Amino acid sequence: VVKKFKKIKDSELMETVEEVFDYRTLMALYKLINKGIIERVHGVVAAGKEARVYWGEDREGRDLAIKIFLVQTREFRRGMLKYIEGDPRFSLIKRDRRYMVNTWCSKEFKNLSVAYKVGVKVPKPIAFKENVLVMEFIDCGEKGKPAPLIKDVPPSDPIRAFYRILENIKIAFRRGRIVHADLSEYNIMNRNEEFYIIDWGSAVSLDHPEALNFLRRDLRNLINYFRGLGLRDLSYEEVEEYVIG
Numbered sequence: 116v117v118k119k120f121k122k123i124k125d126s127e128l129m130e131t132v133e134e135v136f137d138y139r140t141l142m143a144l145y146k147l148i149n150k151g152i153i154e155r156v157h158g159v160v161a162a163g164k165e166a167r168v169y170w171g172e173d174r175e176g177r178d179l180a181i182k183i184f185l186v187q188t189r190e191f192r193r194g195m196l197k198y199i200e201g202d203p204r205f206s207l208i209k210r211d212r213r214y215m216v217n218t219w220c221s222k223e224f225k226n227l228s229v230a231y232k233v234g235v236k237v238p239k240p241i242a243f244k245e246n247v248l249v250m251e252f253i254d255c256g257e258k259g260k261p262a263p264l265i266k267d268v269p270p271s272d273p274i275r276a277f278y279r280i281l282e283n284i285k286i287a288f289r290r291g292r293i294v295h296a297d298l299s300e301y302n303i304m305n306r307n308e309e310f311y312i313i314d315w316g317s318a319v320s321l322d323h324p325e326a327l328n329f330l331r332r333d334l335r336n337l338i339n340y341f342r343g344l345g346l347r348d349l350s351y352e353e354v355e356e357y358v359i360g
């Protein structure tokens with residue numbers, strides 16, 4: 116194990132992933148590399164509080180998006196670590212956090228797979244290991260550069276875009292029996308006027324008691340955003356009726 120770790124430390128992978136990740140995360144990445152799923156990891160394309168997304172490549176040079184969920188947020192590291200490090204309860208906190216983050220990652224992978232299978236426009240899921248999720252990279256037409264979110268680059272034809280996205284929500288709901296539950300202009304990418312719904316970690320199946328409420332909230336977010344783009348007479352009731360039937 117020590118040898119393996121040294122190998123990771125010496126690899127160019129380390130230059131990219133810096134000191135942000137713990138040992139298990141590095142091992143998970145290492146395993147995905149050994150399995151031939153990831154060939155190389157380039158720079159970070161997005162760094163949020165809960166996850167970082169990297170641009171990578173597979174053996175054939177196809178671009179990958181590698182989403183790594185953070186086991187310890189940086190604030191947590193910097194601020195609280197010194198108070199709990201010597202505390203025997205710390206290992207428990209750490210284990211719980213690791214469990215949560217891994218569960219979240221596998222949930223996102225599962226939801227993404229369901230959505231992809233039924234034909235929702237999402238990045239193609241490729242693999243996951245622990246807190247590392249690998250999927251198709253959605254670029255803006257330039258290699259390694261992510262397509263913008265619609266919050267930054269709004270659709271040029273809002274009516275068409277609205278119905279495209281709505282159709283996807285409907286497909287997810289009817290055929291995939293899932294609800295995204297965190298839908299907004301922050302989680303929809305605009306690749307050359309094709310719209311990809313990302314960030315499926317919060318999605319729930321229709322068995323979830325709150326599923327319909329989540330769906331209504333998703334639709335409300337979408338409607339509010341598109342009203343802002345000029346679609347003033349979107350009726351909430353009609354939209355809900357169209358999706359739920």
Ligand SMILES: Nc1ncnc2c1ncn2[C@@H]1O[C@H](COP(=O)(O)OP(=O)(O)O)[C@@H](O)[C@H]1O
Pocket residue numbers: 160161162163164165166167168180182238250251252253254261262264301302313314315
């Ligand atoms: N498949 C992908 N291809 C390219 N970029 C992506 C992909 N998935 C996510 N990103 C980039 O990473 C950002 C964060 O991803 P997201 O899944 O929304 O995570 P978060 O939980 O941090 O919101 C996105 O806004 C986008 O810029």
Ligand SMILES: [Mg+2]
Pocket residue numbers: 301302313314
């Ligand atoms: Mg997001």
